[in-house]
Amino acid sequence: MPQRAPNEPRMDDKLDLTFQALADPTRRAILSMLLEDDMAVTDVAEPFEMSLAAISKHLTILTRAGLISQEKRGRVKWCKLEPGAMKAASVWMQGFGQFEPVNLDAFETYLETLLGAEGEERETQG
Amino acid sequence: MPQRAPNEPRMDDKLDLTFQALADPTRRAILSMLLEDDMAVTDVAEPFEMSLAAISKHLTILTRAGLISQEKRGRVKWCKLEPGAMKAASVWMQGFGQFEPVNLDAFETYLETLLGAEGEERETQG
DNA sequence: CTCATATTCAACCGTTCGGTTGACGATGCC
């Protein structure tokens, strides 16, 4: 039976952070990028048309949400996907799933298209 | 093969709306309530310590996100859970799932506890 | 018709969000 330590944030709060982090297309695009490989902050920022500082903030938000972790090695900070938080949110959503235990199918190709398209489309959005 | 009609909002935008809608604990609590049964706006509002207008706004946001639908019958407007949007978001998240195809297990009771606790805890939060 | 109920609208308010810019602290390279 899962039980919170006294000062650990409530699950409810964690879901706030997770969903709020996922609610931004730039951040979702970043997650997609990290799906392929760990990346340095500068490299994460490169494809976007916004300042490095802005990306740095996004990464902070993703870290706070537990969706990624950041580890400084030398002068570069590496960003790594952390699937745990997303899984927790996913499980929460399953609670609403009258929909069957998530078998992709036709949806699968749909998904892949989106994952591919998301990062690229930022370019054309201003 | 899923294919957008010309003016239909992009999937990316839909995910924005869905995750943003899910990022608020009041709205998640509302969804939990609707899991048990369809409800009128006034009845949805009853357990919360905020104005009816505020709840009405939350319901609008949930509707825009496609997470619920609202149907007016007589003078009351009935709110109904719509699992489609949540499923879409869930599927999107599965794309990040190195984690296995979501079999609940020990997690299941965890979840139920949370679903139960969420609505009630609002009372004590001010 | 009159009154009560159900719900939204409109204006307002303080806070948070997503972005910018410029300065700054660390770190690696020559």
Added chain:
DNA sequence: GGCATCGTCAACCGAACGGTTGAATATGAG
């Protein structure tokens, strides 16, 4: 040491958020 690079900090900005209140708009009931 001196310089470039990596990344964050701080202050600022406009827009969106989450809430309030009071008035307005259906609709149903007597």
